[in-house]
Each structure stands twice: as structure tokens, then as C-alpha cells.
Amino acid sequence: MNIQGKRVLVTGAEGFIGSHLTERLIELGAEVTAMVQYNSFNGWGWIDTFDESMKKEINVYTGDVREYDNVSKVVKGHDVVLHLAALIAIPYSYQSPMAYVRTNIEGTTNVLEACKEYGVEKIVHTSTSETYGTALYVPIDEKHPLQGQSPYSASKIGADKIAESYHRSFNLPVATIRPFNTYGPRQSARAVIPTIISQIISGKNQIKLGSLSPTRDFNYVKDTVEAFIKIAESDKTIGEVINSGSNDEISIGELVKLIIKITGKDVEIVCDEERIRPQKSEVNRLWADNTKIKQRTDWLPRYSLEEGLTETAKWIEKNMQYFKTDIYNV
The missing domain is CATH 3.90.25.10 (UDP-galactose 4-epimerase, domain 1)
Known part of the structure; x- marks a missing residue:
């Protein structure tokens, strides 16, 4: 599949990685809908900082992945869904673990269910290297055991398994990308x-x-974005969990x-x-084995x-x- 010309939905598009991914998709010629979290200020996160010419190319939809009716409306009509919306701060997950369950597990379920309802061509669900916990061996490949060492990582393990179940149960064309420690412009000071x-x-x-x-295992955001796109475009990634890391x-x-x-x-x-x-x-x-992504796609870290x-x-x-x-x- 070529992403050019595809109708692509990005959830969590207002965030660090999501905003860079949205920009790159526009550059590649995709028709992009950016789902951002509803707020009373009508703020679009990092999308607000884009050039006006770039903003005009994006259909911005404000909503909340925790609400199925909301998610269903925005998923309808899209060919590809790149699901990044999540609560990601580990320290805050100690304070409010249920918020992570609702957003990361229930929110992911809503996205997958809507994709199933509308026959979406490809879904890329976002995991995290935190699901591996402290390395039991290195480099860490996708067969490494999962360890819930924080409420955040446990919620992402749950979300990953929900994605796996939708592929196995309903043949949903979902791939799970598991990025290691992305950094770059627009990342918050919590990192x-x-x-x-x-x-x-x-x-x-x-x-x-x-x-x-x-x-x-640190990875520049532009490399992580390219990994998302390569995984979305490859038929060899369906039903798979795939690390993206520098090795x-x-x-x-x-x-x-x-x-x-x-x-x-x-x-x-x-x-x-x-x-x-x-x-x-x-x-x-944490130290990524990136053999699988290189076998299934032509992705390589550049930075x-x-x-x-x-x-x-x-x-x-x-x-x-x-x-x-x-x-x-x-």
C-alpha cells in the first residue's frame, strides 16, 4: 500500500509524535484527519504552531477516544487509522491509574471497534518499549516477556493485547508499533x-x-515517524508487533x-x-532489537x-x- 492519496486518521495528532506524523503525511500526499482531544479553548496542541498553509491541508476533529460514538463518527470514511492517542506520563500513572485504563485500554478498544465496523484498510496501534520492563536479555526482540512495572506500562500491555485480539478474533488488519524512547522537537519536559x-x-x-x-535506546522523532509510515504501508506487518529502535x-x-x-x-x-x-x-x-522492522519494511534509522x-x-x-x-x- 502507498500512503499517498489515502484518507488517513491520526488520533493524538496534537501531541509530540502525532504532530510530526501529521506533517509528514501531508508532505507525502495523504488526506489527513487529525483527531485532537476536545477542550473548551478549541486548542489543537502542536498543530496550532503549524504554518497556515499546512493547517489548511488538515481536517481537524476535536473529540475523545474514551467516547465510542465520538470515535465512530471520525473513523468512518477513512482508509488508514494511526492510533497514537494515549496518556503517556509514567509518574502521573502512579497518581491516577484508572485514567490510564480508560484512555489507553478503553480508548483503544473504541478505535478498534470502529475500524472493524467501517472496514478500515489498515490500523497501526502505538505501543511502547515500557511494556517490556527491565530487559531480561538484550537486545530486546518482540518475543521478550511483557512486564507491567508501572500502571502506564500495564495499561499499554492491555491495549496491545486488545489489538492482538481484534486481529485474531475479527481478522482486523492491525499492526502494533513498539517505539523505543523517541525524542526531538515538541517533546515535553516530562521526558x-x-x-x-x-x-x-x-x-x-x-x-x-x-x-x-x-x-x-533513543530515537529521533523523524525516524520514529518514518517507522509508522513504513509499517502502515507494508502488508507484512499485519497482525505483528514491531519494534522501532536504533539497536x-x-x-x-x-x-x-x-x-x-x-x-x-x-x-x-x-x-x-x-x-x-x-x-x-x-x-x-532498554535496548531494541530492530531486526524485524528491517525485515518487514525498508526502514532504517537515519539520525x-x-x-x-x-x-x-x-x-x-x-x-x-x-x-x-x-x-x-x-
Whole structure:
């Protein structure tokens, strides 16, 4: 399948990855509907920052994936659905776990049910590397056991299994993408990379962070977006769970050193107890095996970590109004 000319719905289009994906789909010639969460301000998230010419190419629909009637209306008439709408902040999932069940599990079920009702040609459901928990072996392939180490990861495991069941039970053409640690422009300060960079750029001499020992497999947002599109276009991905990752790992401590090198600022790292996860909940190691996505598609990561961090730092420096560096963003 070629995405060009397809009627594509993106849920969660106002968010970090969703907004980049929406832009890329327009560039590729898709007819895009961007579903954004309803709010009384009629705000469209990051879509509000797009050029007017880009906005004119997008059909924006405000709604809520937790409401089936709402989801059914917007899914109707689309060929492809890319489902990204979710609650994603791990610390907040400790405070409000039921919100994650309602949005991530029930919301996903609503999307899948509507896709089944209207015969959607292809669905890509978004998972997360957090579903693997701390690596039991590395690199982590798609056969690795799933571990619910936070309410967030448990809710995403539930959503992933609902997607699997709709393929097995109803032959729904759904693929599940499991991205590892995406970063880049527009990511909020709840994530570690913008937290580090925004604190440095704000002129702080001390940077507050949680644990420095965990490792992550970081991926620039443009590479993750291309993975979504390649998985959507490939018939070989239907019914499959597919990692998208760089096949490399770096500790948070080493990441800080790299960012210090890129920004040219020397800072002291201070451990902030508020930012440390409960001991059994911390995911200590993530490292993606990306063999499957390379076998099923022609996707390859294009950005090195240093290149991606450089682009991210440039964007954050120009957009510091979005960052409250004196407040811990749960």
C-alpha cells in the first residue's frame, strides 16, 4: 500500500509524535484527519504552531477516544487509522491509574471497534518499549516477556493485547508499533532529554535529575515517524508487533555528558528524589532489537544520537516559552 492519496486518521495528532506524523503525511500526499482531544479553548496542541498553509491541508476533529460514538463518527470514511492517542506520563500513572485504563485500554478498544465496523484498510496501534520492563536479555526482540512495572506500562500491555485480539478474533488488519524512547522537537519536559536541555539552556548551574544508571535506546522523532509510515504501508506487518529502535543503548549519565558536550555548558548533576521511580517500577535497561522492522519494511534509522540531540537543542533554545524549568513536570 502507498500512503499517498489515502484518507488517513491520526488520533493524538496534537501531541509530540502525532504532530510530526501529521506533517509528514501531508508532505507525502495523504488526506489527513487529525483527531485532537476536545477542550473548551478549541486548542489543537502542536498543530496550532503549524504554518497556515499546512493547517489548511488538515481536517481537524476535536473529540475523545474514551467516547465510542465520538470515535465512530471520525473513523468512518477513512482508509488508514494511526492510533497514537494515549496518556503517556509514567509518574502521573502512579497518581491516577484508572485514567490510564480508560484512555489507553478503553480508548483503544473504541478505535478498534470502529475500524472493524467501517472496514478500515489498515490500523497501526502505538505501543511502547515500557511494556517490556527491565530487559531480561538484550537486545530486546518482540518475543521478550511483557512486564507491567508501572500502571502506564500495564495499561499499554492491555491495549496491545486488545489489538492482538481484534486481529485474531475479527481478522482486523492491525499492526502494533513498539517505539523505543523517541525524542526531538515538541517533546515535553516530562521526558529526560528536554528536561536536561531546557535546564541547561535556562542558565542553571545545577541540573535536577532522577537515576543516572538506567539505559535507554533513543530515537529521533523523524525516524520514529518514518517507522509508522513504513509499517502502515507494508502488508507484512499485519497482525505483528514491531519494534522501532536504533539497536543501541546509552545510560542517562552518559547522555548528560553528551548533551553537555553539544551545548558547551558545564553543569552539576543533582539527584532529585521526586524524580526517582519506585524501586520495583524503574526500568533499568532498554535496548531494541530492530531486526524485524528491517525485515518487514525498508526502514532504517537515519539520525545519529548526536545529530538528533543537536537539532533538539536548537529547537528548545528557540522555544523556551514552553518549558517551566523551575517546576518538576509530572
